[in-house]
Amino acid sequence: MRRVALLGAILAVSSSPTTAQGLSVLVGGVQARYADSVSGTAGLLSVRLSGSAPQLAGILEAGFSKFASGEWVSQLSSYGTGVVSLGSGIGLGLAVGGDVNYTEGSLWSGQVSAGPLTAFTSGSFLATLGASVGTIRSITDSAFATATLNARVRQQLRAGVALGIGASGVAADTLRYADLTLEFTHTGPRTKLSLFGGIRSGDLVDDPWGQAHFELAVTARAKIEAAVGRYPSDLAGFTDGLFATVGVRVGITRSPRLGGATPPVEVEPLESGRVRVTFRFPGKAERLEIAGDWNGWIPLLLERHGGDSWSVELALPPGIHRYSLVVDGETWTVPAGVPTEPDDFGGEVALLVVR
Amino acid sequence: MKPVTLLLITALAAASMAQPMHAQQVSIREQLIARGAPAEFADQVAAVVAAAEAEALPTEPLVSKALEGWAKRGRVPPERVLAVLSQTQASLRLGREVTLGAGFDPPPGAVVAAAAGALGRGISREQVLDIMTAAPEPAGAATGLTVAAALAAQGLDRPAAVKAVRDAFRAGRSPDEVLEFPSAVTGLRAHGESLADVARRILEGGGLPMPSQQGMGPQAGRPPGVPGSQPGQGSAKKKGQSNKP
Numbered sequence: 001m002r003r004v005a006l007l008g009a010i011l012a013v014s015s016s017p018t019t020a021q022g023l024s025v026l027v028g029g030v031q032a033r034y035a036d037s038v039s040g041t042a043g044l045l046s047v048r049l050s051g052s053a054p055q056l057a058g059i060l061e062a063g064f065s066k067f068a069s070g071e072w073v074s075q076l077s078s079y080g081t082g083v084v085s086l087g088s089g090i091g092l093g094l095a096v097g098g099d100v101n102y103t104e105g106s107l108w109s110g111q112v113s114a115g116p117l118t119a120f121t122s123g124s125f126l127a128t129l130g131a132s133v134g135t136i137r138s139i140t141d142s143a144f145a146t147a148t149l150n151a152r153v154r155q156q157l158r159a160g161v162a163l164g165i166g167a168s169g170v171a172a173d174t175l176r177y178a179d180l181t182l183e184f185t186h187t188g189p190r191t192k193l194s195l196f197g198g199i200r201s202g203d204l205v206d207d208p209w210g211q212a213h214f215e216l217a218v219t220a221r222a223k224i225e226a227a228v229g230r231y232p233s234d235l236a237g238f239t240d241g242l243f244a245t246v247g248v249r250v251g252i253t254r255s256p257r258l259g260g261a262t263p264p265v266e267v268e269p270l271e272s273g274r275v276r277v278t279f280r281f282p283g284k285a286e287r288l289e290i291a292g293d294w295n296g297w298i299p300l301l302l303e304r305h306g307g308d309s310w311s312v313e314l315a316l317p318p319g320i321h322r323y324s325l326v327v328d329g330e331t332w333t334v335p336a337g338v339p340t341e342p343d344d345f346g347g348e349v350a351l352l353v354v355r
Numbered sequence: 356m357k358p359v360t361l362l363l364i365t366a367l368a369a370a371s372m373a374q375p376m377h378a379q380q381v382s383i384r385e386q387l388i389a390r391g392a393p394a395e396f397a398d399q400v401a402a403v404v405a406a407a408e409a410e411a412l413p414t415e416p417l418v419s420k421a422l423e424g425w426a427k428r429g430r431v432p433p434e435r436v437l438a439v440l441s442q443t444q445a446s447l448r449l450g451r452e453v454t455l456g457a458g459f460d461p462p463p464g465a466v467v468a469a470a471a472g473a474l475g476r477g478i479s480r481e482q483v484l485d486i487m488t489a490a491p492e493p494a495g496a497a498t499g500l501t502v503a504a505a506l507a508a509q510g511l512d513r514p515a516a517v518k519a520v521r522d523a524f525r526a527g528r529s530p531d532e533v534l535e536f537p538s539a540v541t542g543l544r545a546h547g548e549s550l551a552d553v554a555r556r557i558l559e560g561g562g563l564p565m566p567s568q569q570g571m572g573p574q575a576g577r578p579p580g581v582p583g584s585q586p587g588q589g590s591a592k593k594k595g596q597s598n599k600p
Contacts, residue, residue, distance in 0.1 A: 319534070
């Protein structure tokens with residue numbers, strides 16, 4: 001039987017389409033070992049175009065891999081959502097996705113699907129429910145329709161740490177199966193670690209699978225991406241396999257955020273009307289304080305958590321609060337990348353939004 | 356700052372929040388003196404606050420501005436603080452007038468303060484009224500005005516800032532959602548969009564992104580772009596057959 005090992009890598013799988021902006025290029029390599037013990041090593045070139053418009057977000061990615069054995073494969077995938085807010089944290093929209101895989105020798109597969117999507121968000125909690133129908137052209141020349149129902153909840157546990165669980169049911173021709181997935185994400189000042197995996201039950205039998213994806217921002221435009229793990233079989237006809245990838249992604253556009261960069265300030269609701277505010281302050285500081293309009297501008301010491309992460313618990317009602325940071329008891333400043341306004345004294349203050 | 360002094364300032368600040376308006380005038384003077392301000396300056400500030408109270412204006416913006424200015428005394432001279440207080444008082448007068456004109460009688464202090472802030476950022480009386488009438492309730496009016504003022508302060512065209520808030524309210528979005536707008540503008544700017552682009556986006560009816568668009572998470576299966584091997588040899592099979600449907 002002819003056997004083709006097809007490789008590539010899109011590493012920021014867990015990134016929301018709306019947080020990845022602009023054009024970027026990934027250059028790297030990948031090593032894979034498939035269910036039938038066949039291995040392959042390839043070089044990889046991938047281009048990602050992503051963007052968002054009001055109530056729309058989309059991503060388009062094209063990849064080309066060439067194996068050490070000489071074979072090559074190209075891939076094109078895209079995903080887009082349009083969500084309209086209905087108020088009170090509820091959104092309703094449409095999700096559309098598809099991909100095409102082509103391998104040297106006229107072996108190709110493709111799939112496309114579309115369906116409604118509903119979302120509910122409250123504070124750091126997000127829940128989505130979606131359904132889709134589509135069609136798949138498998139690598140064995142067969143084509144069939146699919147129907148999928150999926151649900152996912154995600155909760156930010158604390159600044160930079162989120163946990164999610166999802167479930168989906170799939171019907172494709174005579175096959176019926178369900179996936180249960182778990183995800184954990186930790187985002188640091190320059191790093192992002194995503195762990196996720198799942199189990200499957202039903203007709204398309206497979207072992208549990210899991211993956212670890214890691215990103216390290218080297219500069220504002222470049223980061224190292226690495227991933228390792230196992231993926232399950234799919235309806236396009238590919239078997240399960242193990243993979244390890246490493247590469248460098250370079251942003252071509254001006255965007256400094258290549259996927260899961262951490263926002264400079266995060267507000268996490270606590271009990272009794274309190275919030276924990278965490279800042280990313282990369283500037284030099286032995287001591288960092290916050291002063292704002294909620295307490296008469298009395299500087300309050302922030303706790304350092306290593307690196308440039310600082311946090312403090314505050315009793316703040318919902319609203320927009322004006323504040324400044326005080327560096328080493330002397331310099332009044334505002335964090336980079338947060339909303340600001342003039343302070344009427346010739347400087348500026350930052351705006352802290354509490355929902 | 357010595358711990359004892361800090362404790363005293365904190366106690367005074369806490370006391371001022373719990374006391375009625377008249378007592379707050381005394382409080383602002385004592386707070387400033389406790390922080391090392393000259394008595395003459397503290398008296399001048401207290402006089403401004405007293406005058407505002409006599410006009411039935413909210414005094415919290417003046418107290419906060421005075422404390423902020425004094426806290427930044429390393430680069431802000433007292434004369435500048437007093438000048439800013441005078442401007443803020445004038446804005447509060449105008450804000451009260453506009454709030455009364457919108458039918459809020461008696462005018463809530465939070466709405467007056469927010470209207471003053473918006474007027475101080477160059478938003479016109481008509482635009483302030485636009486937001487007030489579009490808001491679902493008085494507290495929403497204060498939030499909407501504060502957000503519009505923040506958007507204007509971020510450099511957004513005033514008409515675009517007002518339209519963003521007004522249209523959001525008219526579309527049924529809550530004040531809670533509108534609070535996200537300043538961060539949304541900052542995010543769009545960080546992604547390379549110019550202020551003109553953001554303003555055009557709003558004026559063309561697109562509005563600003565809502566948080567409900569975010570967070571799709573991973574899909575079950577191999578990562579996008581990581582293909583597998585051809586079937587037949589692997590373990591992925593339907594019970595008793597290939598994984599081909």
